[in-house]
Amino acid sequence: MTTLPARKRVGILISGRGSNMVSLAQAAQAPDFPAEIALVLSNVPGAGGLERAREFGIATATVDHRAFNKDREAFERAMDEVLRVNQIEFVVLAGFMRIMTSWFVRRWEGRMINIHPSLLPLFKGTHTHRQALEAGMTEHGCSVHFVVPELDAGPVIAQAKVPVLPGDDEESLATRVLAQEHTLYPRALAEVASGRVALVDGVIARR
Numbered sequence: 001m002t003t004l005p006a007r008k009r010v011g012i013l014i015s016g017r018g019s020n021m022v023s024l025a026q027a028a029q030a031p032d033f034p035a036e037i038a039l040v041l042s043n044v045p046g047a048g049g050l051e052r053a054r055e056f057g058i059a060t061a062t063v064d065h066r067a068f069n070k071d072r073e074a075f076e077r078a079m080d081e082v083l084r085v086n087q088i089e090f091v092v093l094a095g096f097m098r099i100m101t102s103w104f105v106r107r108w109e110g111r112m113i114n115i116h117p118s119l120l121p122l123f124k125g126t127h128t129h130r131q132a133l134e135a136g137m138t139e140h141g142c143s144v145h146f147v148v149p150e151l152d153a154g155p156v157i158a159q160a161k162v163p164v165l166p167g168d169d170e171e172s173l174a175t176r177v178l179a180q181e182h183t184l185y186p187r188a189l190a191e192v193a194s195g196r197v198a199l200v201d202g203v204i205a206r207r
């Protein structure tokens with residue numbers, strides 16, 4: 001009988017509806033998936049993704065960033081304590097809308113990934129679909145990357161492309177990209193959680 005390696009305990013950070021979290025939770029239901037979703041943590045009380053996580057039987061928590069008087073590091077220390085108590089080994093950002101300080105990022109560097117709705121390094125930050133349309137792009141997409149202190153600048157693990165079609169607006173383009181995110185993110189997490197992909201001395205190492 002083959003024994004599978006221990007699964008990484010993953011904490012997913014969200015701020016909203018959590019559709020990427022749902023895709024990851026669905027993927028993690030496969031017995032050979034190298035990660036278990038052990039916690040979903042939101043900075044927004046009542047975020048829709050919290051209830052969707054509970055429907056999977058996943059533990060949830062909320063740390064409201066507004067309760068820390070704009071002290072980002074104090075907010076992050078409170079989040080980090082929740083991650084520690086839940087014995088989280090790897091952090092996945094999924095629609096998490098807070099820029100984090102070097103304090104948190106350095107603690108989790110190499111063990112924290114994000115999905116960004118653009119073909120990085122193009123269109124960092126927010127409103128990426130609007131940026132792509134305004135730039136007249138004919139293709140767009142999404143990127144999974146390791147998180148570093150500089151915003152959306154971490155080494156890219158995987159990307160997926162979509163066409164920009166005539167008549168596209170932000171909503172139609174976002175919908176097309178999101179469908180790719182839901183496939184890309186579980187594949188990327190499996191690569192990192194299994195150790196096939198790692199961040200070594202600031203660059204991607206593939207085994």
Ligand SMILES: Nc1nc2c(c(=O)[nH]1)N[C@@H](CN(C=O)c1ccc(C(=O)N[C@@H](CCC(=O)O)C(=O)O)cc1)CN2
Pocket residue numbers: 093096097098099100101102105114115116117125126147148149150151152153154
């Ligand atoms: N240090 C880092 N923090 C974060 C990264 C990163 O790469 N390095 N990725 C982001 C995710 N993200 C885009 O993928 C992103 C999230 C939030 C923002 C932003 O401007 N946030 C504002 C608040 C916006 C809001 O509340 O709607 C802020 O924090 O003041 C830009 C990009 C996660 N964090």
Ligand SMILES: NCC(=O)N[C@@H]1O[C@H](COP(=O)([O-])[O-])[C@@H](O)[C@H]1O
Pocket residue numbers: 014015016017018019020021094095096097115116117125126142178181
């Ligand atoms: N800069 C971070 C960012 O913009 N993330 C984006 O927010 C959406 C969240 O959807 P979800 O909550 O349904 O996963 C996703 O499109 C994700 O790429």
